[in-house]
Amino acid sequence: MNSFANRDGAVVVREMIRVIGENRAYLSEIDGAIGDGDHGVNMDKGFSLCLSRVDWETADFTTAMKTLSRILLMEIGGSMGPIYGTFFDQIAKGAKDRERIDGSAFSAMLGSAASEIEKLGGAVRGDKTLLDSLLPAVEAFDASFEETGDFAKALTALQAAAEEGRESTRDMVARVGRASRLGERSRGVLDAGATSCCLLLNSMAESVKELLKEE
Amino acid sequence: MNSFANRDGAVVVREMIRVIGENRAYLSEIDGAIGDGDHGVNMDKGFSLCLSRVDWETADFTTAMKTLSRILLMEIGGSMGPIYGTFFDQIAKGAKDRERIDGSAFSAMLGSAASEIEKLGGAVRGDKTLLDSLLPAVEAFDASFEETGDFAKALTALQAAAEEGRESTRDMVARVGRASRLGERSRGVLDAGATSCCLLLNSMAESVKELLKEE
Amino acid sequence: MQRFVNDPSMAVEDMLVGFLKSHGDLVEGTENPRVLKSRTAPVKGRVGIVTGGGSGHKPAFIGYLGRNLVDAVAVGEIFSSPTAKAFYDAFAAADGGAGVACLYGNYAGDNMNVKMARELAEEDGIRVMTVVANDDVPSAPKGEEKKRRGVAGEIFMWKAGGAKAALGGSLEEVIAAAQKAVDNTRSVGVGLTPCTIPAVGKPNFAIEPGTMEVGIGHHGEPGIAVTDLTSADEVAKSMVDIVLPDLPFKEGDEVAVLLSGLGATPVMELYILYGRMAALLEEKGLTIHRSYVGNYFTSLEMMGATLTVMKLDDELKELIDFEAESMGLTQFGR
C-alpha cells in the first residue's frame, strides 16, 4: 500500500519512545561534549511519561502523536519541550480527521513541523541544531516522493538525508543554544538535538514502512 | 658595659621591625596550620607602621617602645594588638625616665610585661600561647642574672629558654585562642604567637648585647 | 562537588519544600508543584505579575514573590525554562480579572514556553501581555537589542511592574511601566569561576584562573572578551564603560544601580567594586537615587558580578521607591 491507517499508527509513537529510552545515555553523552549533558535525560523524561499515558489498545496515530506532543509541551519545559512538542503537534494536526495517511499528507506534516520549529526557535540551517537533520530530511522526502510517488522509497530517502544531516553537524560551529559559547571549539562533535532528531526520523520511517508493508 | 643608654636603644625596636618583616610569611604559615593564617600579616602591619612613625635620629628606647605599643594597641586589633601592645607598654613604662637600662631594670620590665599579658588574656603556661616562650625566658633571665650579675649572659640564657619554650609548644594542646577548639588535633605544630615571641625576644637580646658590647 | 543535595535530579523539588516552609507568611504553593504564588495574590481587579525561568538564580525568581512585587512564578529545572503549563498555571494563579503581565527574560526556551502558555490562557479568557527583559548589553550589539539576554535588570522590571499594579494601574499601564523600566536599563556581567549543576556533576564551562570573562551570561553564556583578571577598580571601570555608553546615560540623569554577585563572590568584594563604580558614575554627572548591592540574581556558585543601571524619571522613581516585601527584596516605602 502507499498509505497507512491512522487507527494502526500508534506504534510509530511507541517505537520512538523505545528508541529514545535506549539512547538516553548516548544522547546525554553527546550533549556533554559541548552542552550541559542532559539531552538524553530531558528527552527520555518526556517520552517515557508518554508510555503510560497512551492507551495503546485504542489509540490511533493522531491520538498518540497528540499525547506525546502535549506531554512535551506541558511537562518538559526547556527548549526541547516546546520544539519537539511543536514537532509532534504539527504531525497530529496533519493527521487529524484522516482515516489514512499517505505520502502527501506525511510531506505536509513534516513540512509544517519544520517551519513551525524554525519560527518558534529562530534557528536556521547551519546553526548546528536539530534543524540540520530535519530540514534536509524533509526536502529529500519531498523530492523523492515528487519523483517516484512512492511513500516507502521517499521514507528511505528521508532516512539517508537525516543521517547525512546529522553527520554534517559534526563540522559545524554552534550558533544557538548553550554550545554556541564554545565558538570554534564546538566543531568536531555531533549536535545532540540533530542526533535525537535523526533517531526519531529513522524510527518513524521504519515504523511507517512496516505499516505500509503490512497492508 | 653592663647596661645600655636609653638614648641609643631605639635600634632594639628597629631590629624587631626588621625581624618581623622577614618572618611575615613564616609566621602566617605556622598560624595557618591550627589558626587562621594571619599572624605574620597582623604582626607586620603593626611593626611596619612603626617604622615610619618613629624619628630614628632622635628617638630613644622609651619613645620607640612607647610608639610601637601605642600602634599595636590602638591600630592593630586582633589579639596581638592588645597583647603585644601591653608587652611593649610595660617595657616602655619600665624604661621611662631612666638614662641607662641595666639588667635589673630589664628584668622588672619583662616581669611586669609577662604578668600583665597573663591578666589580660587569661592564658596560663601550657596553654600553647606566646606565654610559653615568654615565661620561661623571663625566668631564665632572672635566674642567670641573679647568679652571674651579667646582663649579656642573662640575655643568652633568655634566648635559649625562649627557644626551648617555643619548641615546647609543639607538643602542647592549645587551650586558648582559635587553635584551642582543635583539641588533640592542635598537637604537633608550633604555636604562632610563641614563635613570634621567641623571634622578638631573640632580636631584643641580640640588639641589647650589641649595645652592651659597643660601650 | 561540595554541595548540599539529595538526589540531584530532585534538587528543585527539595528546594521548593524548604522555601515554602520558610516563607509561608509570604508565599504559598499551588496545585502545580512548579508554580508558587504570593499569599496576597490574586487581588480582584488588580493586574497580576508573573515571571518564571530556570532554577539556580536565587533569590530569582521565587524570591521576588511577595507584596507589591511578583504574584506568581513558573519554576523550571536548573538553568532550564519552565514548562508552558507552568507558565499557564502561573497566569491563572495571578489573574484577578484585570489581566496578567508576564515579565520575563529573553531566553529561547522561555520565549517558546511563554508563547504557548499565552495562547492557552487567551483561549481561557485570561488576558496576558508580556515584557521581555533584554538588559544584557554584551549579548548583542547595539541595533540588535531584541537579541539581548535578560539578566539582573529583570528585578527593576518586576519592581516597576509590581508597584504599578499595586497602585491600581491597568494592564496596559503596568506593561508600559515594566517596558519603560527595561528600556531604561542596561547590564553587564563579569565571570571569575564557572558553576556546576548538581545533576551534571562537573562545571559546564571553564574560566582559566587569573582571567575573567567580560560579558558572561547567567548560565555561563559566552562573553565578549576573556582578559586578565585585573584590580577591582579596573574591573569596575570596564563594567561601567560597557553599560553607560549604550543607552546612553548622560550628565544630569538620575539612576538606580544594582550590583549583584553571581553567587560565590564575597559580598565584601561587591562593595569594593561598588565604591569605585559609584565614583565613576558620579564623575560622569549621574546621580545615584538608590542602589542595591548584594546577591540579587545569582548563578549557583559562580564567582563574578553583574552591574545594572536604570535611568529614572519621576514615574520610575516612585515605582522603585515603593514599599515591597519578599524574600529577596524588602524595603519600606519612601
Place this chain on the structure above:
Amino acid sequence: MQRFVNDPSMAVEDMLVGFLKSHGDLVEGTENPRVLKSRTAPVKGRVGIVTGGGSGHKPAFIGYLGRNLVDAVAVGEIFSSPTAKAFYDAFAAADGGAGVACLYGNYAGDNMNVKMARELAEEDGIRVMTVVANDDVPSAPKGEEKKRRGVAGEIFMWKAGGAKAALGGSLEEVIAAAQKAVDNTRSVGVGLTPCTIPAVGKPNFAIEPGTMEVGIGHHGEPGIAVTDLTSADEVAKSMVDIVLPDLPFKEGDEVAVLLSGLGATPVMELYILYGRMAALLEEKGLTIHRSYVGNYFTSLEMMGATLTVMKLDDELKELIDFEAESMGLTQFGR
C-alpha cells in the same frame, strides 16, 4: 585567587567606601574610619547597641547597623578583632546618655579589645555593659559553655537587644534581653570548602573534597569531626542532632530558626537543608515561629552552613518580631 580586590591589605577600607556609598540612607561614617554608625543613633535617653568583630562575615557586622538594630560597629581587619580604640569610638558614637550595650562574640581578641575599650569609656563616664555570644555548641563541651564561640546566634542577640532598646528598655533591661537571647540560642556549623583571605592568597585550611567538617567555626576553626559528605537530608539531621539536645529544646517549645550559608553555598541548597531541618524540628514537637534562611553570617567564600535555633518566650517573640531595617535584615513589624 579569583577575587575582586585592589591592594589586598586595603580590602576593608575599600569595602567601607562602597558600603557607605550604597547605604547612606541608613548608615554613616564617623571620625574613626573603622567605626560606622546608624544614622538614627544616638537617640537621647535610648540605650546604644554596639558590636564589632573581624571583617569578612557580611552582612555581619556592619550590615546589621540600622533602625532598631545595631547603632555602632567597630570594624576589624578580615577575621581579626577591631582595635580597642575602634570599640571605644563606637561606644562614644552610640551613647545617648543611657549607656551602651556591647553585644559581641566570644573571641579572645574581641574580649581583650572590648575590655580595654570599656576601661577607657568608663574613665570618660560612658556606661558600658556587655553580652558575649557563645552559641556555637561544638566549640566546647557542655559545662564549659563560657568557652564557646559566638556565631550566627549573634544576630538574634542583636535583634533582641536592638528591639529592647527601641522599646525604651534601660541598660540593664537591654542587657538582660540580649543575654536571654544568647542563653536560649544554640548553633552548629558545617564546612564544605575553605576560604582565602585575599592578603594571605591561599586557603588557610583544607577540607578534602568528598568530606565535610562538622562543627567548623566562622574562620575555619576546626570542628569536632571530619566525615564523608553525605546527602543534604543526612547533613540536616546531624546538625539538628547537635543543636537540639544541648539546651535542650523540648516538645512544645516555640523557636526561631536561622540557617545561614557560609558564603559560596548556593541559597538553593540552604532551602534543601532547611526543608529537612524544619521537618525534623516539627517531628520533635517544636513550633517554628519564624525562620531566616540565607547568607546572614558568612565567612568569605566558604561553602557550608550554620544552623541556629533560639527558644522563644513571649518577650523574645515580641523582640524578634519587632520591625527592623538594615542592609542584612529588614522586616516589617508583626
